[in-house]
Amino acid sequence: MRTLHVAEGAPEAAVLVDGASIAAVGPYEELAAAHPAARVRRWPGILTPGLxxxxxxxxxxxxxxxxxxxxxxxxxxxxxxxxxxxxxxxxxxxxxxxxxxxxxxxxxxxxxxxxxxxxxxxxxxxxxxxxxxxxRRPDRLPGPASLSPTPLVLLPPLTTGSPARFAIFDVTDRADLVRRGAGTCVATVVGGRMVYRAS
Incomplete structure (x- = not known):
């Protein structure tokens, strides 16, 4: 079953997942209209490519x-x-x-x-x-090892056909994510499966 993920802070960047891949990326309203049978998961904050x-x-x-x-x-x-x-x-x-x-x-x-x-x-x-x-590891490490390292390194933008690998953070925008850190994560998807969801 296809799943449409949308974060309330950025509905223009919704992601449609089909199995382990991203079937489409775009505005929520357009994706929802084109795929009415998709299950919808709504999240607070923003959806990013993951860290x-x-x-x-x-x-x-x-x-x-x-x-x-x-x-x-x-x-x-x-x-x-x-x-x-x-x-x-x-x-x-x-x-x-x-x-x-x-x-x-x-x-x-x-x-x-x-x-x-x-x-x-x-x-x-x-x-x-x-x-x-x-x-690939950078030539210079940014500081001490951490679950929420600084600076945060986002993967390349999500695209149709790429692996369904992304995260949702309860922040207002990317600047807020950088300021508050990765501990604001509310959900993580890997291979199309939800591997973490905040309780």
Missing amino acids: LNVYGPELLEATYHPDPREADRLGTEPIGGERARAIFRADPSRLGASARRGVQRLFAHGTVAVAGELKARPVLDTVRRAGLAVG
Whole structure:
């Protein structure tokens, strides 16, 4: 079934999804009239191509994302540095589970692609299964690794026939997104599937 995504802050940039691809991009009124059988999903804010997070290895291989059942011992925030290395050395099988939770955190920040050389097989498998694209890493990194890095790197504009990979942020415009950061994400779509939706 085709799905028409429209964000109230930018109805002129609605996206019609058919399977894993974008079937059309354009004003909501035109797309809705041309595809009356499409299911409509309305969102607050703006719809964007989604983000490229250039810190793939740092966030997925060098950071431990605690299981909620470990909150009493490890807390809920990502753990980096020597503490993360010690966790992975003590139990290498935790890397894959941590990467899966890390990918979910990336999705919750509108990330649809990562960059950087991923070397660990469990992480590569997780990224592949999740449908994250792998992009080119810039020569200079913008700052410390973060789920909401500064500056935010948006992927190229959405076009008909391209993969259905985008995010919706509860902001008024792109300047507001830059100011408030990727934590404003309300939904992320990868391969035509909604992989994150704010509760």
